[in-house]
Amino acid sequence: MPFQFINSIISWFLKKRKHQIELFLKYPTDVQEELLLKLISLAKNTEFGKEQKFSKIKKYKDFRKKVSIQKYETIEPLIERCRKGEQNLFWPSKIKWFAKSSGTTNAKSKFIPVSDEALEDCHFKAGKDMLCLYINNNEDAKLFTGKGLRLGGSSAIYEDNDTYFGDLSAIIIENMPFWAEYSSAPKQEVALMEEWETKMEAIIDETIHENITSLVGVPSWMLVLLNRVLDKTGKDNILEVWPNLEVYFHGGVNFNPYREQYQKLIPKKDFKYYETYNASEGFFAIQDRNNSDELLLMLDYGIFYEFIPMSEYEGENSKAIPLSKVKKNTNYAVVITTNGGLWRYLIGDTVKFTSTKPYRVKITGRTKHHINVFGEELIIENAEEALKSACEKTNASVKDYTVAPIFMNGKENGAHEWIIEFENKPESLSFFTEILDNALKNCNSDYEAKRYNNMTLSMPKINEAREGLFYDWLKQKGKLGGQHKIPRLSNKRTFIEELNKLKN
Numbered sequence: 072m073p074f075q076f077i078n079s080i081i082s083w084f085l086k087k088r089k090h091q092i093e094l095f096l097k098y099p100t101d102v103q104e105e106l107l108l109k110l111i112s113l114a115k116n117t118e119f120g121k122e123q124k125f126s127k128i129k130k131y132k133d134f135r136k137k138v139s140i141q142k143y144e145t146i147e148p149l150i151e152r153c154r155k156g157e158q159n160l161f162w163p164s165k166i167k168w169f170a171k172s173s174g175t176t177n178a179k180s181k182f183i184p185v186s187d188e189a190l191e192d193c194h195f196k197a198g199k200d201m202l203c204l205y206i207n208n209n210e211d212a213k214l215f216t217g218k219g220l221r222l223g224g225s226s227a228i229y230e231d232n233d234t235y236f237g238d239l240s241a242i243i244i245e246n247m248p249f250w251a252e253y254s255s256a257p258k259q260e261v262a263l264m265e266e267w268e269t270k271m272e273a274i275i276d277e278t279i280h281e282n283i284t285s286l287v288g289v290p291s292w293m294l295v296l297l298n299r300v301l302d303k304t305g306k307d308n309i310l311e312v313w314p315n316l317e318v319y320f321h322g323g324v325n326f327n328p329y330r331e332q333y334q335k336l337i338p339k340k341d342f343k344y345y346e347t348y349n350a351s352e353g354f355f356a357i358q359d360r361n362n363s364d365e366l367l368l369m370l371d372y373g374i375f376y377e378f379i380p381m382s383e384y385e386g387e388n389s390k391a392i393p394l395s396k397v398k399k400n401t402n403y404a405v406v407i408t409t410n411g412g413l414w415r416y417l418i419g420d421t422v423k424f425t426s427t428k429p430y431r432v433k434i435t436g437r438t439k440h441h442i443n444v445f446g447e448e449l450i451i452e453n454a455e456e457a458l459k460s461a462c463e464k465t466n467a468s469v470k471d472y473t474v475a476p477i478f479m480n481g482k483e484n485g486a487h488e489w490i491i492e493f494e495n496k497p498e499s500l501s502f503f504t505e506i507l508d509n510a511l512k513n514c515n516s517d518y519e520a521k522r523y524n525n526m527t528l529s530m531p532k533i534n535e536a537r538e539g540l541f542y543d544w545l546k547q548k549g550k551l552g553g554q555h556k557i558p559r560l561s562n563k564r565t566f567i568e569e570l571n572k573l574k575n
Contacts, residue, residue, distance in 0.1 A: 162412030222288030373410030
């Protein structure tokens with residue numbers, strides 16, 4: 072069969088990359104230090120490189136001393152000049168692509184520079200590695216006897232002063248190498264449709280008769296697509312539509328709240344789930360083992376990593392440490408230096424290392440997306456762990472949620488207000504709340520201390536959302552699809568008040 076032959080050839084080609092991966096697994100510190108010095112050498116004659124005296128930097132300690140940690144607001148003036156056509160500002164090669172960040176629901180957009188090197192040596196390389204690691208772990212994989220269904224975000228590309236901006240997914244589709252285009256569905260013109268709901272229907276029409284062997288996309292939006300596929304076809308599960316489906320590559324949000332729903336949609340015992348960790352700023356980590364919840368940090372994508380212990384986090388005034396100094400089970404903010412011209416850039420994510428030989432991580436949340444109004448230091452990882460426990464003990468499942476503080480009022484204690492859209496509702500919301508509260512106490516000693524005898528925090532208040540509430544909220548904001556996400560935790564009540572207004 073020609074498809075089997077193609078599958079064998081592509082699989083053989085992808086497997087060869089495993090030897091290069093083994094190199095950075097064996098010599099992580101050397102690979103990272105060499106990469107940093109290469110980036111500095113390439114950019115020494117840029118405006119930023121001259122200003123920071125890159126030519127005098129000979130080792131990591133020099134770099135850390137001379138270059139300050141940066142937030143987007145700090146480098147925005149340089150990026151805006153680049154968007155207007157100026158070049159050689161922070162990276163030597165021409166930059167014409169900018170990924171409009173969709174990682175938050177804030178009105179203010181970020182425009183992340185995407186160089187040709189970042190596309191080729193980071194994003195596309197990661198796409199190949201994702202397949203390489205999967206195929207090496209699954210000798211009987213038949214991915215390339217069919218196609219991968221990719222679900223990107225808002226795929227419109229906008230031109231401004233001979234530069235272009237849009238979602239990262241749109242930029243990747245525009246520049247996709249032939250091998251990836253050949254093995255993907257839907258075709259480019261459908262994938263690049265601007266209006267989200269129209270695009271969903273077009274994707275379904277094109278793919279329900281294809282031999283789809285893999286899925287790629289954000290869990291929340293892929294779930295919407297798969298349910299619409301069943302509505303359209305009248306089938307009971309996705310395997311009746313795509314019987315050769317074998318793996319789902321996902322990222323963008325924590326998968327645990329969605330796992331049970333996917334297992335119902337794809338009732339196949341040996342079906343594989345592979346997580347990735349990527350963003351507009353770069354592709355960082357990939358699950359490298361079957362049935363694992365840890366991600367291998369990829370060290371040769373043109374990204375140099377530093378980390379700030381969250382216990383010492385002070386934004387741009389923080390002191391960062393290199394990869395060689397990290398410890399397991401400590402919460403760190405991630406700082407990156409990239410082949411797209413970001414220098415000691417705070418991406419806003421937090422991770423913890425589960426292993427240092429090799430370096431594997433779990434995503435724990437965002438530096439901004441936490442609740443610490445009362446000293447409780449609640450992070451997304453705590454919320455997800457507690458929700459999982461509450462769902463298991465009440466046979467419930469959660470579709471979406473968000474949490475915000477209820478501020479103290481006179482003699483009234485503070486509390487946390489949750490809005491939860493259930494896929495399967497618990498029989499007793501009060502029992503669910505009690506289990507959730509106890510689980511939060513078990514996984515977060517600061518929360519437990521504030522809840523002691525209701526001294527600072529009262530019992531959480533949980534509001535059950537009507538079906539489609541979060542979808543309608545994102546639609547109202549023009550943020551349907553792709554990597555647009557519900558903000559899980561916030562120190563402010565802005566999001567939760569907007570949702571409360573849409574509840575009925």
